[in-house]
Amino acid sequence: MLSESVVVNGKTAAQLPLVVIEPSQGWIRINLAELFQYRELVFFLAWRDVKVRYKQTVLGAMWAILQPIITMVIFSVFLGRLAKVPSDGVPYPIFAYTALVPWALFATGLTQASNSLVNGANLLRKVYFPRLVMPIASVLVGVVDFLLAFTVLLAMMLLYGFAPTSAVVVIPGLFLLTIMTSLGAGLWLAAFNVRFRDVRYIIPFLVEIWLLATPIAYPSSLLSESWRQVYAINPMVGVVEGFRWALLGTDTAPGPMVLVSSIASALLLVSGVFVFRRMERNLADVV
Amino acid sequence: MSSDLAIRAEGLGKLYRLGSKFEPRLTLREQINRIVLSPVRRLQAVMRGESAQILGTDFWALEDVSLSVPYGEVVGVIGRNGAGKSTLLKILSRITEPTHGRAEIRGRVGSLLEVGTGFHSELTGRENIFLSGVILGMTRSEVISKLDQIVAFAEVERFLDTQIKHYSSGMSLRLAFAVAAHLQPEILLVDEVLAVGDAAFQRKCLGKMSDVAQEGRAILFVSHNLEAVQRLCDRCIWLDGGRLRMEGDPGTVVRAYLENGETLDSSYQEDRQCSLNDPVVLREATVLNAPDEPSSTICFGEPFALRLRWDVAKDLPGAVVVVQIRDAQERLIFAASTQGDDFEMEAGTIETICRVRENVLRPGDYGVSITCVRPPRTRFVHLDRCLSVRVLDVPAPGRTLPQLRRDALVAPDVRWDFQGSMVPGGAGSLQVSYEN
Numbered sequence: 179m180l181s182e183s184v185v186v187n188g189k190t191a192a193q194l195p196l197v198v199i200e201p202s203q204g205w206i207r208i209n210l211a212e213l214f215q216y217r218e219l220v221f222f223l224a225w226r227d228v229k230v231r232y233k234q235t236v237l238g239a240m241w242a243i244l245q246p247i248i249t250m251v252i253f254s255v256f257l258g259r260l261a262k263v264p265s266d267g268v269p270y271p272i273f274a275y276t277a278l279v280p281w282a283l284f285a286t287g288l289t290q291a292s293n294s295l296v297n298g299a300n301l302l303r304k305v306y307f308p309r310l311v312m313p314i315a316s317v318l319v320g321v322v323d324f325l326l327a328f329t330v331l332l333a334m335m336l337l338y339g340f341a342p343t344s345a346v347v348v349i350p351g352l353f354l355l356t357i358m359t360s361l362g363a364g365l366w367l368a369a370f371n372v373r374f375r376d377v378r379y380i381i382p383f384l385v386e387i388w389l390l391a392t393p394i395a396y397p398s399s400l401l402s403e404s405w406r407q408v409y410a411i412n413p414m415v416g417v418v419e420g421f422r423w424a425l426l427g428t429d430t431a432p433g434p435m436v437l438v439s440s441i442a443s444a445l446l447l448v449s450g451v452f453v454f455r456r457m458e459r460n461l462a463d464v465v
Numbered sequence: 466m467s468s469d470l471a472i473r474a475e476g477l478g479k480l481y482r483l484g485s486k487f488e489p490r491l492t493l494r495e496q497i498n499r500i501v502l503s504p505v506r507r508l509q510a511v512m513r514g515e516s517a518q519i520l521g522t523d524f525w526a527l528e529d530v531s532l533s534v535p536y537g538e539v540v541g542v543i544g545r546n547g548a549g550k551s552t553l554l555k556i557l558s559r560i561t562e563p564t565h566g567r568a569e570i571r572g573r574v575g576s577l578l579e580v581g582t583g584f585h586s587e588l589t590g591r592e593n594i595f596l597s598g599v600i601l602g603m604t605r606s607e608v609i610s611k612l613d614q615i616v617a618f619a620e621v622e623r624f625l626d627t628q629i630k631h632y633s634s635g636m637s638l639r640l641a642f643a644v645a646a647h648l649q650p651e652i653l654l655v656d657e658v659l660a661v662g663d664a665a666f667q668r669k670c671l672g673k674m675s676d677v678a679q680e681g682r683a684i685l686f687v688s689h690n691l692e693a694v695q696r697l698c699d700r701c702i703w704l705d706g707g708r709l710r711m712e713g714d715p716g717t718v719v720r721a722y723l724e725n726g727e728t729l730d731s732s733y734q735e736d737r738q739c740s741l742n743d744p745v746v747l748r749e750a751t752v753l754n755a756p757d758e759p760s761s762t763i764c765f766g767e768p769f770a771l772r773l774r775w776d777v778a779k780d781l782p783g784a785v786v787v788v789q790i791r792d793a794q795e796r797l798i799f800a801a802s803t804q805g806d807d808f809e810m811e812a813g814t815i816e817t818i819c820r821v822r823e824n825v826l827r828p829g830d831y832g833v834s835i836t837c838v839r840p841p842r843t844r845f846v847h848l849d850r851c852l853s854v855r856v857l858d859v860p861a862p863g864r865t866l867p868q869l870r871r872d873a874l875v876a877p878d879v880r881w882d883f884q885g886s887m888v889p890g891g892a893g894s895l896q897v898s899y900e901n
Contacts (some may be wrong), residue, residue, distance in 0.1 A: 186537075199557070222605075435894070
């Protein structure tokens with residue numbers, strides 16, 4: 179029986195939250211309510227990384243725009259002009275750039291999330307919070323860059339004479355799908371990175387291979403209709419083709435691809451969360 | 466009133482596999498290597514007749530520790546390095562999981578395991594207050610409401626919008642502590658935070674801690690500062706080798722802890738024989754207290770001696786013995802050398818005793834380094850911190866330990882001579898001298 183009298187901070191014992199600390203067994207369930215309580219921390223960690231990201235650079239946030247633009251120029255010159263890669267009937271530069279905008283969000287998020295625990299080791303050893311907060315915050319860091327790059331995309335559409343249609347309503351959904359995929363893969367890698375620092379060196383390769391396996395420099399219409407659904411097991415395929423369909427009106431109907439990609443992404447995220455939670459219990463001793 | 470407990474822990478234990486604690490950065494290749502080779506090694510060990518127990522690199526950082534902290538109480542945790550104090554705090558603050566046992570925590574926990582958790586040098590003072598505050602468990606609105614108090618406490622008003630990489634170390638320390646001091650959790654876990662900063666800053670921190678205790682919150686306070694533990698705590702826990710050795714009134718526990726000093730390295734021994742290539746060996750080194758008994762714990766102001774026994778293979782004219790005493794922060798407090806004395810390193814067994822007649826060491830732990838050199842550049846023996854000396858917080862007969870001396874680097878015995886007409890009833894000049 180808890181006492182009725184005020185104990186501390188104007189609260190009685192019954193009003194204070196009770197936490198039980200015990201060795202955990204098996205797969206740990208995910209405490210979403212607790213994660214929600216720490217939403218401000220997610221925001222502040224992301225805010226910190228955004229603030230610090232372009233400190234002491236001359237061009238500052240310009241880099242967020244320059245990176246996809248430079249890649250676009252290189253792709254356009256070498257692949258669009260020289261290799262004559264088809265681009266679903268739209269000008270190659272905007273064809274590539276439309277894909278590079280969500281790709282940059284994905285790649286930045288993946289890299290940051292994978293290294294989040296190792297880079298934040300000092301914090302992890304000194305204070306408690308749900309460890310999921312760190313990779314989630316890292317994935318959100320790319321959102322500011324995304325918004326800047328997206329603004330440039332809108333300007334380019336204007337330049338090339340693409341009027342947005344009602345199809346743009348799917349963009350937030352595709353944005354979410356990108357975040358989910360980035361976080362899902364990031365959680366897997368973050369969990370392994372804690373134990374095996376090799377992951378750090380694998381990430382750049384992985385991002386490069388993933389870039390080639392995603393229809394960014396080329397259209398997925400190069401594949402036959404039936405193979406496209408298999409191809410879309412890579413969740414970024416659905417995202418990229420969805421973006422092109424919604425903004426540029428390419429006629430590669432992305433519906434089934436987006437569906438396959440969403441399922442694959444959800445599986446990646448759920449399994450990532452479990453792997454991450456599994457590793458989490460001894461995190462402070464290992465990292 | 467068991468219901469008003471802030472913390473109740475039963476049988477907490479934490480097992481570390483040395484493989485994972487001390488070699489955390491195994492690469493994949495090493496890991497594979499280890500997995501492949503470990504059965505082979507195990508087999509080899511069994512063939513050699515070693516038991517599996519020897520192979521096991523398990524280590525209990527904490528073993529079967531039970532404790533309870535009611536609201537309104539400050540509980541101190543003392544113990545030597547590696548006794549499990551930090552592990553206990555890490556478990557209670559949920560940074561790491563226990564291997565055994567169970568703890569119930571009623572209320573929000575704020576853990577201060579270091580000063581400046583979450584500070585980022587590229588951000589401004591104001592930004593860091595928010596960042597650190599939220600990381601330590603405050604909400605954004607709480608930080609906003611306390612911002613002025615934090616800034617005033619830290620005395621950094623003018624630099625609030627300056628990046629903290631431009632702060633002096635003292636300033637960022639003050640700011641960091643100010644944030645921590647304005648946390649409002651019901652339970653505070655504090656680890657050695659007070660070990661940093663100058664004496665004035667430490668006093669400020671201690672003052673803030675006792676204010677917090679007055680408000681009815683619960684504090685678990687880990688410290689090497691035994692004087693602070695005695696002053697602040699209602700109860701004290703002594704951890705030794707991961708186990709709870711003693712619990713009770715702080716004065717009693719601290720005294721028992723201090724008297725347990727013999728397990729320090731009060732003597733050093735070496736079995737190696739000297740040879741012509743290795744002409745000097747320090748066979749034995751011992752700390753002697755005032756009655757010339759081996760003991761590494763001495764009272765404040767008590768004279769002590771270092772007895773060194775050497776094995777010397779050949780005459781070494783010009784060789785000198787040097788002893789250096791350093792404090793826990795590695796500051797050289799004093800050094801003594803046989804240079805200038807009538808000392809010769811002659812073949813055979815030699816005993817040298819370095820008598821510290823006036824002990825100026827203030828209470829604390831010291832390390833003794835012993836060297837035998839022949840200037841300019843021949844070094845026969847160099848043993849870094851091979852002996853420990855602990856000066857107790859207890860004055861030797863005839864000595865007093867004034868508060869002021871605790872903050873000073875050394876505490877020599879002084880004599881005051883007074884001259885003047887301040888003596889009551891005294892007319893003219895009167896000379897008074899005090900001697901002990």
